[in-house]
Amino acid sequence: MGVRHSLIDLGPLRSSPRFRRLWIGRAFSGFGGQMTLVAVMFQVWQQTSSTVWTGLVGLAQAVPLIVFGLFVGSLIDRSDRRRFYLITTTGQAACSLLLAAQGFSGHVPAPGVLLLLAVQSCFVAGGGPVSRTFIPRLLPKNQLAAGLALNRISGQAALLLGPALGGLMLGWLGVGGCYLADAISFGLAFYGAFGLPPMPPDGESSRPGLRGVADGLAFLGRNATVRGALLTDLAVTVLSMSTSLFPLINAERFGNDPRTLGLFLTAIGSGGVIASLFSGTFTRLPRPGLVMLCGSATWGVAMALFGVSPNPWVGLAFLALAGAADTVAVVSRSTVVQLHTPNALLGRVFAAEQIVGQAGPDIGNLRGGLIAGATSGAAALVSGGLLSVAAVLLIGATTPAFRRTAPVTGGDTADDRTPVASQPAPTT
Known part of the structure; x- marks a missing residue:
């Protein structure tokens, strides 16, 4: 059982x-x-x-x-x-x-x-x-x-x-x-x-042009729960997404072995698949916002530890842990966004989430490359991982509405229920 x-x-x-x-x-x-x-x-x-x-x-x-x-x-x-x-x-x-x-x-x-x-x-x-x-x-x-x-x-x-x-x-x-x-x-x-x-879409239709876009951005600005989820994801990817550093880390620490390099991304993906297979351990937890914060912080710690790993197999284990943590964070983030966004705004909020998911890693890889160019690949990974943990703790401490996301109860569908997000949006 x-x-x-x-x-x-x-x-x-x-x-x-x-x-x-x-x-x-x-x-x-x-x-x-x-x-x-x-x-x-x-x-x-x-x-x-x-x-x-x-x-x-x-x-x-x-x-x-x-x-x-x-x-x-x-x-x-x-x-x-x-x-x-x-x-x-x-x-x-x-x-x-x-x-x-x-x-x-x-x-x-x-x-x-x-x-x-x-x-x-x-x-x-x-x-x-x-x-x-x-x-x-x-x-x-x-x-x-x-x-x-x-x-x-x-x-x-x-x-x-x-x-x-x-x-x-x-x-x-x-x-x-x-x-x-x-x-x-x-x-x-x-x-x-x-x-x-x-x-x-339920409720009032989006206004055309820039006014509809502004309405979506205004919702993100005033809804602390959804804003906290997207800011957490953006902070973690910008500060500690450094997959572009993998060739440099492989050369610095693991003898530039191409077989090791090929396993880096596979390790992250494998950790994510394992976390997905055992996702019942976190999808049934009552506070997805807190779960996301924990998963995001774990990603940062795992990437920092990968940066100082003396052995390639230990490094691969930390990358697998990072992949698992990423899956926990992504699923929990999406749950928070789905539950706390009015149906009439889902398109705009999901588009913003897609932009964050696309731009964050690209900026993070650029940041990592610049830091590594001035210092080393290991320094870029460790500093990015620790900064992302600090950012997660700061967002969690200053956004209690996100941290204390209400438990999910009931079995009614979105077609015949009052959406969570239709209630007054919590603010900080």
Whole structure:
């Protein structure tokens, strides 16, 4: 009974056929997305032999998410979200088909490939946030954390296995085959989307243009609970996300062994998968805000300890701990945001969360590189880890509404309940 209580809760997949179809569709399209990323990197490298151009692959994905995120979030909150999701999924699938066509023809230069990737990312800027608005409508609120944990483990499985599948597909059918497999995977995404009911936003629709964006930012400013969750995530990623330092750490401490370097990210992913499999240990806890603070602080401590690890296997153990802590923090953050955001604002808040998740690690890697250039890789990791712990403690101490997030009780769904966030927002 105790072990079963600790394992990932499959209740959402059993109790909600609509959530189950949506989850299956997004899981398979996630694998396809990772295969496309591998194919783009490979194709651009083959065409240019330039690390500058391969670095632009990440920029082509990130810029549309950051630039258009809040505006798309406002549009989500004025639209039928099911229809909006179908539009963005169709756009992504069309871009994958165009990538496949150019991949088989081999006549499109690197700038054209990156342009197609950026256009696809414009659709992702809307598809990511809108898909997350479905969960409170499909699941009772006492299953939200379990549903988010299931989404997390499917995403991590795609991150771990998708690149390997992409490599196999590259060797078999070339870049065109990878892109085509991604396009085909959207068939299951449509399977999940067509099973959804119409989902107009509850309450007052978002105002158009900058006014709707300003309303979303005003909500984040006055709601201490949601603000605390996003600030915690931003602080931790900016201060202690330093995966770009892994090659330097491997050279400084572990003899520049490429086999060790290859295991660093795998260790983080493996720790995350293990935490997801045993997510019942934290998704059933009553205070997700406090759980997020603990997970975030553990990440910082683990990264600092990795920075001073004398042995590669000890270092890998700390990275696995960091990966597990990251999963705890991410699932808990999403639970807090889902429970404390009014339905009419979900698109804008989820868009802001997506921007934080995209920009924070990029800034963190830049910060780590600058510190390492002035000192060393170990100093950058240790200082970043300790600073992130201090930031987490400060946010927790100054945001009691976030720290004391109310327990999740009851089994009513978001369609027939009064949302937690419709109550007066706590402030500090």
